[in-house]
Structure formats: C-alpha cells, structure tokens
Amino acid sequence: MALPAAKQGALEGRLATLSLPEAGAWGTEARRDALGRLEAMGLPGRRDEYWRFTDPGLLNAAEPAAAAAFENDEAPLFSAVDRLKLVFVDGVFAPEKSDDIALEGLEIERLSESMSRDIHWVREVYGVLEAGAHSPVPRPHAALNTAFASDGICIRATGRVSKPVSLVYLHEDAGSDAILHHVIRVEPGAEMTLLENGPAAARFNKCLEVDVADTGRFNHVRAQGRDHERVAVTHVFAQLGAESTFKSFTMTVNGVMTRNEAVIDLTGPDATAHIAGACLGDGAKAAFHHDDTVFVRHRAENCESRQVFKKVLRNGATGVFQGKILVDQGAQKTDGYQISQSLLLDGDSQFLAKPELEIYADDVKCSHGSTSGAIDETGLFYLRSRGIPEGEATDLMVIAFLAEAIDEIEDRVLAEDVIERLKGWLARRRRS
Amino acid sequence: MLEIRNLHVKLEEEDKQILKGVDLTIEPGTVHAIMGPNGSGKSTLSYVLSGRDGYEVTEGSASLEEQDLLSMEPEERAAAGLFLAFQYPVEIPGVGNMTFLRTAVNAQRVARGQDEMSAADFLKLVREKAKDLKIDADMLKRPVNVGFSGGEKKRNEILQMAMLEPKMCILDETDSGLDVDAMKLVSDGVNALRDAGRSFLVITHYQRLLDHIRPDIVHIMANGRIIRTGGPDLALEVETNGYGDLLAEVG
C-alpha cells in the first residue's frame, strides 16, 4: 500500500541521513525487517490521531536541532548508589568511563556482540516486542530505532542481582543524534533494577525491550536529561509472564520535546505492571513539551496494572497524556488503574489528556481519572501563615502533588534521590 | 502588642462590608476574648490580621509591636510573631506533618536571622510538645490534617503554636467540636504558653473555654464592630442571657 505523499516525503527526508549499520549474523535481517515496517508505516504527522497533541517535526527532521549541553556542578543522580555503571557519550558506549561489565546474576553484552552470534537469546527479543506493538497504532520511531540503532546493551538476569545496572547518558556534542536500543530478559525467579539518567544527545531515540519471564521482577527508574534544548523519543516495550512484576518510573525536567511511549503486555496470569511518571516543566528558558503515551494490554487473568502520571507545568509548558488500558476477553479479574493529573502553576500552561479504557471481559475492576488544576490557595495560605515563604510553600505543595507517582519507586533510597533532585530543581528556579 | 485602629474591611470580589470600624488594643501578657454571634466578622478579623487574600482593607490600621501588619506578607507576619489557630485547619495531602513543622520552624528562624534547628534538636522538641497534647508518632507522620478528627486537627494547631512560640496568638473557635478531654488538653496547652511576653486573642462562642483559659478582657462583636468590652463577667452574662439584650442595646 502506498504511503500518503506527506508521509513518504518525511520518511525519505529522515532516511537520507541514515544507513543500516553492519550487523552480521541475524542482526542484519532484524534491521532490514524493521526498515520494512518503517517504510510501510511512514513517519507520523500531525494528522495522525496518535500525534494530535504532539508535533513530531523535531523527531522527523533529517538533522537534529542543536542542543547545548547543560553545565552544572551538581553530582549527577544516583551518584551515591552502589551500582554497575555503564556510560554512553552521545550515544556511544564508553568502556573507559564505565565499570567492568561483570556482575553476579547477569550476562551483559553490547548489542553488536549479541548480533554477531547466530544463536542468541537476544534474537528472540530484539525488534520482536517492537514489531508486535504497532497495532492498533503504529510507532514508526521505534521501528526506525530497531533498524538504525548504533549501540545498546543486552542484559540477561539469571538470579537476584545485588545492585542496579545504571546506564548513564552523557551529552557533549551539541549536534549529536543518538539511537540506542537495549534488550533485557529477566529469567524465571530473577530480579534486577535498571537505572537510566542523562540527556544522551541533542536528539535521542531510545528503545528498551524487556521480556520478564514467569515470576521475574524488573524495576526501572529513570531520569531524563535536563538539557533544555534536547529532544527525545523513547519506547519501552515490556512483555510480562505469569506472576512477574514490572515497575517503571520516569522523572522528567526540561527538554524542548519528550515523547515517552510504553507498551506493556501482560501475557501470563497474576502479573503486575506499574508505570509512573513525575514531570516538572517550565517553558521560561526554552520550550517544554512532554508527552506520555501508554498502552497497557491485559491478555491474562488476574493481573494488576497501574499508571500514575503527574505533571507540574508553568510558563507556557505543555503536558500530554495518552493512556489506554485494553482488557482482552479472557482477562478476567483484571485490576486496572490509571490516573493522570496536572498542576498548572499559571494560565499559560496546558495539559492535554486522552485516557481510554477498552474492556472485553466482564469481571474486571478498572478505573481511570484525569484532572487538571491550579494550586490550592487555601493550603498555600495555611503554609505561609506558619512562616513558610510563598516559593518554598509552593514547592512543598508541588512535591506533595508528585508524591503518588514518586511512591511508585519501591526502593526508598532511589526515591529520596529523586525527591532531592526535584527539590533542587525547584529551589534553583526560585532563585533564578 | 497588637493595636487595631478603626479597621474597615470589605470582600475583594463583592461589595460587601464585613468589618465596620474595629478598635482593639492588646497589651503584652494579656488574654482577650472575643465573643459574638455567627457571621459577625470574627474569623474575618483573624484572617485579615494574618494576611489572607480575598479581603480589602478600606480604612484603618493594624500593627504588631509597632510594625504595620497590613503591609506584610503572611509569612512575614508569622515571623514577626503572629499566629492564627484556624477555625477550620487545612488539609494538605502529601506534605508530612513533621516536614511541615520543621520547615515552618526553620523558615521563621531564618527570617529572624537565627540558625536552623538541627534535626535531632527538632525531633526532641516536637516529641516533647506532642506528648503533652497526646499527639502520637502516627499523627506526626501523616500528611498535615489529612484524616485527622476534628479534635486532632485542633490539637495539631496547638502543637504548631507550641513549636513556633509566637508572641501574639489568635485562636479562632479552637473549642468548637472538642469533647471535654480534648478541651482540657487544648486549654492546658494554651495555658502552658501563657507568659508576660505573650498575648492571646481567643475567639469563641462559649463560656466553657473561658473557664479553662481565663481571659483578662472580653469583647462582644456584632455586625462588624466591637459593641461591648468588659471583664470576665461579660462572658458569663452572655452565657446566661444570650446576645439578644446586648444587640438590642446598640440597636
């Protein structure tokens, strides 16, 4: 089927600056297939329902817009956490800045190594979860990622891992355009935590495919880089086996444009999936547009899913939430929860939400809610009447507003780290 | 301590005059009570003094130890020593009571040029004060006033007052909704704070609170004005006769 001219044009423009990396073995085929998917879908446009609230222009462009790296003297997030640190600079793995790739209970390789061997577990996951996630809506930038990813990490957790794997994305080159693709499998009974932080590049396209086998547990905490002008599109694809657990939290401050998509497939009974986001957006120094687009599909019985997304917006910042829970006919006893809320600190900012439920089973408990509101003036006055200055009082209420999302981080040390970061950001904004 | 002169206040949004010339002088170390029918402007007076939005002062002045209160931000008034125990304490979901207390205590110390209190000192102090008010560890951990009973909210107000050690304490119907035991706790808490440098303005409907917190001076407020001022006996008079006679006197 031929693509509409606009989509064809956008695709040609984007592909002009890309070439399929050498992959060897099965990788070449996986990349070619992904390119085929991309060519059939074309790139998204404003006319597409799924991109109604977010302009994909910056993602579709042949070249990234320049983005300066944000200089600051603060210790990066997770610095105090005992972790296995793997560093990428402008999207290229930097072994000399990283810890030795060795941790009990884990097999870790670079994507290029995994692709070069014909028999490999990664083959069953790389581009496979992505390929299965284009219905009912296509996700072209994920297919583009699978085709053109220049680096990535493949991790197989086989036991209980003692410390988190921490991916650190440094951004140095103001014109960098990075495409990373990570693949994770958590084997039965295994458990691991993945941390991600840093801006990564001027434009960052990242894909994370996570296959959690029966009874496996996967925890994910990420903080997206705070370079003001950076652009990012990210996808998380997760497939959950019976009695498995998946928990993912994302903190976002700054960035002219961020689109975070998540597709979570609960395929085995009694699985749990929680996905949460806390976002602070301020359009004063640069534009701020943040979009969370989530699709949770219950295919099996007795699973629980939670989506908790909170956004605090000011100075013309825009927040978007598109979230859907789909419950298949056989997925009885589903417990699905979705909440998306924004706190608008002024009249210039906006929150656009499209919450959806689609349920084909009759014995389920599903709820969703979306709200948008200003700060509670009575509460603010109460705090001020106790001597807390207005700015500090507002910050307290902002952190309180985000708390339900932050509470989704199981590890209290990581949660505190995130809270301190958010407080620091708020305090700096107050001073500037 | 507190000096209110000819205070006229209207609602900002509406053409409704609420306070119509209030005069009140409170000396250091004294306890004043204001009684009066519902809607006479007692809460409005307490809100205007503490700096709540929504009111417009059209005439008159209010000062705390010679500082012009009306030109200050609410937090500045608090740091200057003013405290209002709210008639309806506000629930703040997500902000822990303890965090709230510590932030408030330290903000006021910083505003007065003092060092912040160490976490250990603060904890010791708050535990001690909370114990007197029978406020348990759980109440300190919970979000501010969220899920608190009426009595718990009022005791929490007194805890804040005890921690902040203000000079001028206004209590707006702190007795409403309290049972006998809670009333005793609250008034003991207030009485413990009485000293020569601290003044109180106790707003109440009922004589019974004034049995516990004995006022030096009692005022009756009606229709936006103080219509009578007298000694503790005035409260007893109101208790037996109601406001009818007093209101009739002023016409």
Ligand SMILES: Nc1ncnc2c1ncn2[C@@H]1O[C@H](COP(=O)(O)OP(=O)(O)O)[C@@H](O)[C@H]1O
């Ligand atoms: N924010 C407000 N909006 C509308 N009316 C108000 C507001 N605040 C006070 N009032 C009105 O002002 C009058 C005095 O109220 P208030 O000060 O609460 O009296 P009291 O505390 O003595 O019962 C009442 O008629 C009340 O309805």
Ligand SMILES: [Mg+2]
């Ligand atoms: Mg009142």
